[in-house]
Amino acid sequence: xxxxxxxxSDEWVNEYCKRLKESSDYNKxxxxxxxxxxxRMTEIENLKQKPPFDSFILYLSDGICEKCSVVTDPNMxxxxxxxxxxxxxxxxxxxxxxxxxxxxxxxxxxxxxxxxLLRYASAAIAMVKxxxxxxxxxxx
Amino acid sequence: MSIFQFxxxxxxxxxxxxxxxxxxxDEKISSILVITDKIVRGKVEKxxxxxxxxxxxxxxxxxxxxxxxxxxxxxxxxxxxxxxxIMAMGxxxxxxxxxxxxxxxxxxxxxxxxxxxxxxxxxxxxxIAVPTTSGTGSDASFGIVLTDGDRKLALANxxxxxxxxxxxxxxxxxxxxxxxxTGVDALVHxxxxxxxxxxxxxxxxxxxxxxxxxxxNLEKSIKGNEESRDLMxxxxxxxxxxxxxxxxxxxxxxxxSFGSTFHIVHGISVGLFLTHTIExxxxxxxxxxxxxxxxxxxxxxxxSSLIEGIIFLYRKIGQPxxxxxxxxxxxxxxxxxxxxxxxxxxxxxxxxxPVIAGEDDLRKIFTDAF
Numbered sequence: 001x002x003x004x005x006x007x008x009s010d011e012w013v014n015e016y017c018k019r020l021k022e023s024s025d026y027n028k029x030x031x032x033x034x035x036x037x038x039x040r041m042t043e044i045e046n047l048k049q050k051p052p053f054d055s056f057i058l059y060l061s062d063g064i065c066e067k068c069s070v071v072t073d074p075n076m077x078x079x080x081x082x083x084x085x086x087x088x089x090x091x092x093x094x095x096x097x098x099x100x101x102x103x104x105x106x107x108x109x110x111x112x113x114x115x116x117l118l119r120y121a122s123a124a125i126a127m128v129k130x131x132x133x134x135x136x137x138x139x140x
Numbered sequence: 141m142s143i144f145q146f147x148x149x150x151x152x153x154x155x156x157x158x159x160x161x162x163x164x165x166d167e168k169i170s171s172i173l174v175i176t177d178k179i180v181r182g183k184v185e186k187x188x189x190x191x192x193x194x195x196x197x198x199x200x201x202x203x204x205x206x207x208x209x210x211x212x213x214x215x216x217x218x219x220x221x222x223x224x225x226i227m228a229m230g231x232x233x234x235x236x237x238x239x240x241x242x243x244x245x246x247x248x249x250x251x252x253x254x255x256x257x258x259x260x261x262x263x264x265x266x267x268i269a270v271p272t273t274s275g276t277g278s279d280a281s282f283g284i285v286l287t288d289g290d291r292k293l294a295l296a297n298x299x300x301x302x303x304x305x306x307x308x309x310x311x312x313x314x315x316x317x318x319x320x321x322t323g324v325d326a327l328v329h330x331x332x333x334x335x336x337x338x339x340x341x342x343x344x345x346x347x348x349x350x351x352x353x354x355x356x357n358l359e360k361s362i363k364g365n366e367e368s369r370d371l372m373x374x375x376x377x378x379x380x381x382x383x384x385x386x387x388x389x390x391x392x393x394x395x396x397s398f399g400s401t402f403h404i405v406h407g408i409s410v411g412l413f414l415t416h417t418i419e420x421x422x423x424x425x426x427x428x429x430x431x432x433x434x435x436x437x438x439x440x441x442x443x444s445s446l447i448e449g450i451i452f453l454y455r456k457i458g459q460p461x462x463x464x465x466x467x468x469x470x471x472x473x474x475x476x477x478x479x480x481x482x483x484x485x486x487x488x489x490x491x492x493x494p495v496i497a498g499e500d501d502l503r504k505i506f507t508d509a510f
Binding site for chain 1: 142143253254255256257258259337338387485486487488490491492493496497498499500501
């Protein structure tokens with residue numbers, strides 16, 4: 001795949017879920033995790049281009065992404081929610097900040113059972129590596 | 141952005157404990173809860189009596205190795221909480237116990253299992269650490285390791301870094317077994333701080349120097365060399381600052397799991413897996429370069445020689461190289477394998493390992509380490 005996918009977009013999220021399924025690193029590190037996660041972007045009003053949505057959800061189970069979708073209902077709940085500014089999501093995907101560090105410094109806010117989440121921090125690293133493998137175009 | 145957390149003050153001098161009163165008075169401390177164990181109390185009581193008579197002091201000396209959450213919960217309810225400072229005097233278990241008591245005194249309803257690095261804990265009471273081993277690095281770190289039933293919990297919060305650390309190597313033990321196990325712990329901390337996926341040049345600088353000092357001084361420290369003991373004491377704290385600001389990694393995840401399953405002392409346990417994790421992590425080119433740099437610093441030609449050098453050091457200081465040397469049978473290791481792997485996979489330290497390890501990787505390492 002040489003064509004860049006816009007982040008965020010339906011295509012990007014679907015590609016992400018597909019690549020997570022295929023990632024042996026994520027398959028290994030995500031084993032035992034059985035909860036969906038909402039990924040939310042904030043401060044998108046500062047962007048010149050408006051994104052098609054500000055949240056998406058991944059249904060993860062035992063190292064596999066079973067399905068994904070855009071979150072259209074702002075009141076939708078999930079056991080875990082990761083929130084960061086669009087700019088910080090870009091830094092995480094680009095590898096400029098480590099997701100564990102992002103959580104520790106408050107650049108990424110975590111909602112959910114933090115003690116449980118921390119045990120899967122290596123899965124978070126694997127997820128970032130997968131995200132980095134997607135040729136991505138960002139909004140300005 | 142990285143945030144580095146250090147103790148606010150580190151005082152390093154042999155025999156400084158006898159003269160610590162002005163330092164404590166400057167900190168506006170008038171009442172102290174001293175947390176220690178019976179062995180340390182017996183060793184330092186005379187040395188400290190002239191100091192502690194200047195303060196309103198309560199002493200709790202019933203800390204056991206590998207502190208249990210249940211004991212901490214019970215004890216915290218009975219201890220007086222209106223003190224200015226908690227002084228933790230002892231090894232890692234004592235310091236971790238004291239950190240936990242500090243949490244429970246300040247937040248009586250908080251479950252220790254929920255302690256995590258993302259929340260702010262506000263302590264009115266100052267935490268002073270006087271490590272008597274060299275060492276777990278708990279005196280300078282944000283971590284606590286507690287026993288919860290049959291598992292080890294590695295917990296962390298940045299507000300748990302002790303404010304004041306007093307490094308007086310005159311209170312460190314003469315026992316070769318203790319010096320060896322705690323020295324190996326400090327060595328593993330240093331290697332893991334370097335390998336960690338959140339390492340920085342600051343943590344690398346501290347960790348590299350610690351490795352150099354430990355390699356050249358651990359054996360001499362066991363033989364009673366005072367200067368070596370002084371250097372080991374400071375380098376253990378440096379290693380603690382390094383790993384506190386970068387994380388430990390796979391050797392600790394494996395060591396916690398193995399130690400809690402077979403009841404093996406922490407330093408010995410993590411030491412068993414150091415060379416295996418160096419090999420495993422060398423798949424990552426960046427980490428391989430770091431290990432090669434360490435090898436050259438120590439006078440070895442490559443990573444294989446570095447590993448041989450570590451094993452040679454282990455032999456000199458009495459650290460077991462293989463699991464079988466602990467008297468554990470292969471069938472017993474195999475019988476516990478799934479439990480070992482499961483615990484290690486759930487250990488938060490595994491998140492900092494530069495190479496992602498799955499269950500099969502862990503099984504292989506546990507087997508190879510036999």
